[in-house]
Amino acid sequence: MIRVVLPHHLRTLARVDGDVELDVAAPVSIGAILDAVEARFPMLRGTIREHETGKRRPLLRFYVCEEDWSYEALDKELPTVIAEGMEPFFIIGSIAGG
Amino acid sequence: MSGVRVLVGTRKGAFLLTSDGKRQKWDVSGPHFAGWEIYHMKGSPVDPNRIFVSQTSSWFGQVIQRSDDGGKTWFQPGTPAGEPTTTPDGMPKGESNKFVYDTTGAPLTTHQWYDGTQHPWEFKRVWHVEPCTKNPDHVYAGVEDAALFESRNGGQTWQELPSLRLAEGSKWAPGAGGMGLHTILLDPNDTKRIFIAISSAGAFRTIDGGKSWKPINKGLHSQYIPDPDAEVGHCVHRIAMHPKKPNTLFMQKHWDVLRTDNAGDQWREVSGNLPTDFGFCIDVHAHEPETIYVVPIKSDSEHFPLEGKLRVFRSKTGGNEWEALTKGLPQANCYVNVLRDAMCVDQVDDCGIYFGTTGGQVYCSPNGGGSWTPIVEHLPAVLSVEVQTLK
Numbered sequence: 001m002i003r004v005v006l007p008h009h010l011r012t013l014a015r016v017d018g019d020v021e022l023d024v025a026a027p028v029s030i031g032a033i034l035d036a037v038e039a040r041f042p043m044l045r046g047t048i049r050e051h052e053t054g055k056r057r058p059l060l061r062f063y064v065c066e067e068d069w070s071y072e073a074l075d076k077e078l079p080t081v082i083a084e085g086m087e088p089f090f091i092i093g094s095i096a097g098g
Numbered sequence: 099m100s101g102v103r104v105l106v107g108t109r110k111g112a113f114l115l116t117s118d119g120k121r122q123k124w125d126v127s128g129p130h131f132a133g134w135e136i137y138h139m140k141g142s143p144v145d146p147n148r149i150f151v152s153q154t155s156s157w158f159g160q161v162i163q164r165s166d167d168g169g170k171t172w173f174q175p176g177t178p179a180g181e182p183t184t185t186p187d188g189m190p191k192g193e194s195n196k197f198v199y200d201t202t203g204a205p206l207t208t209h210q211w212y213d214g215t216q217h218p219w220e221f222k223r224v225w226h227v228e229p230c231t232k233n234p235d236h237v238y239a240g241v242e243d244a245a246l247f248e249s250r251n252g253g254q255t256w257q258e259l260p261s262l263r264l265a266e267g268s269k270w271a272p273g274a275g276g277m278g279l280h281t282i283l284l285d286p287n288d289t290k291r292i293f294i295a296i297s298s299a300g301a302f303r304t305i306d307g308g309k310s311w312k313p314i315n316k317g318l319h320s321q322y323i324p325d326p327d328a329e330v331g332h333c334v335h336r337i338a339m340h341p342k343k344p345n346t347l348f349m350q351k352h353w354d355v356l357r358t359d360n361a362g363d364q365w366r367e368v369s370g371n372l373p374t375d376f377g378f379c380i381d382v383h384a385h386e387p388e389t390i391y392v393v394p395i396k397s398d399s400e401h402f403p404l405e406g407k408l409r410v411f412r413s414k415t416g417g418n419e420w421e422a423l424t425k426g427l428p429q430a431n432c433y434v435n436v437l438r439d440a441m442c443v444d445q446v447d448d449c450g451i452y453f454g455t456t457g458g459q460v461y462c463s464p465n466g467g468g469s470w471t472p473i474v475e476h477l478p479a480v481l482s483v484e485v486q487t488l489k
Contacts, residue, residue, distance in 0.1 A: 007157070007158075008133070009133055009134065009155065009157070009158055010158060012132075012133075013158070013161065038192075040185070041185075042177075042185060042191035042192040042193075043161070043174050043191065043192040043195075044192065045191075045192035045193070045195065045196070046159050046160065046192060046195045046196060047158040047159050047161070047195075048158075050159070051195075051196045051197075051198060052198050057157065057158065057159060059156055059157040060157065060158075093157045093158075094157070
């Protein structure tokens with residue numbers, strides 16, 4: 001079971017509290033996780049990556065084991081600790097005041 | 099007349115303000131969609147319980163919300179054709195948030211950028227939703243970068259009316275707030291005639307339901323653009339229409355207040371004795387087609403009222419002759435702004451006028467501007483105000 005941490009506003013939109021747990025078939029990649037997130041929560045389509053292009057929205061980043069994976073290939077296989085749910089996959093919004 | 103419901107979009111959520119026809123005591127509901135920018139919300143004239151909302155974020159993009167019970171509950175109306183309307187867990191699906199330019203109807207070219215270079219067209223957000231006057235499932239959306247979309251299924255899916263971009267789209271440019279299509283006026287007598295306005299492109303008209311568009315900017319004079327009398331490129335902030343006189347439109351431009359009496363073929367300035375004719379909003383009295391309202395702002399560099407005095411100006415002669423309306427409004431140390439979509443009028447016999455400020459106040463005048471009372475005073479910056487008159 002994969003664990004995904006969503007930013008506050010996306011948790012509100014998806015009507016969930018806390019981490020999201022998802023089944024994702026191996027090999028586990030960022031693209032596979034995003035597909036699973038959008039299938040489980042269709043109202044999040046377009047909020048993490050753009051509808052048509054699939055590009056990551058510019059004010060969001062993907063973090064894996066405290067490393068920025070935002071610019072890694074979407075099909076690159078993620079570490080075992082993510083695939084086995086020991087560490088969560090983070091989707092993080094950039095910090096801004098106001 | 100049972101009352102009014104004021105729909106307030108702010109930088110940090112939506113608020114619903116309700117009152118009876120006296121408009122003295124108010125119930126406040128919200129924030130709905132807390133933390134999100136609510137650019138605009140508007141109810142269907144056919145079914146007042148149906149309200150469309152543009153919920154948007156630079157982080158997370160565009161979300162369309164809808165209520166069918168007057169704002170008690172909300173949902174996203176979209177789902178892919180042929181699929182269940184919800185997930186197995188009962189979640190509504192997200193197709194209603196998808197705004198994709200129609201590149202087959204009009205090539206997606208570029209538009210002018212701030213520095214004069216050409217810039218790719220990119221969808222950013224919905225600025226304005228305009229429900230149809232005849233059909234509760236038919237609704238228009240004005241978006242940034244400027245384009246007009248429509249939905250004929252209650253907001254489930256959206257299609258662009260692409261030929262608008264053929265009206266010299268490559269010459270359009272964003273204003274400081276972006277290149278948004280912010281005004282949509284539907285002719286109540288002719289469903290195929292629509293007026294729209296874009297910053298900084300100007301006003302446009304279709305008479306065939308959006309198949310073709312014509313710039314209607316003759317008479318506009320803008321000294322801040324290379325050709326002050328250009329066909330497109332003017333920074334129109336808002337246009338307004340009285341439904342009984344759809345050939346007469348009023349405009350608050352970047353500078354200048356103008357009117358046309360031939361559906362935009364020719365405009366003339368009616369700024370008259372206004373202390374400054376810069377501003378954003380303009381609206382028309384519900385029962386007096388020649389009574390109009392503006393909130394003058396000091397200048398394009400200083401977006402606050404002149405001398406720190408918040409004054410609505412009213413003309414009962416369709417322009418040129420203006421009077422200041424100040425009773426109940428702060429007359430010292432007031433430095434808020436009133437944005438283009440943040441003024442509206444109700445249909446009560448004694449017409450109510452409403453406006454919201456970037457300081458978080460929403461004011462109501464239940465007597466056509468004679469006196470003003472704040473309904474709320476400490477909301478986030480107000481982006482839009484609409485009112486529904488409930489029977």
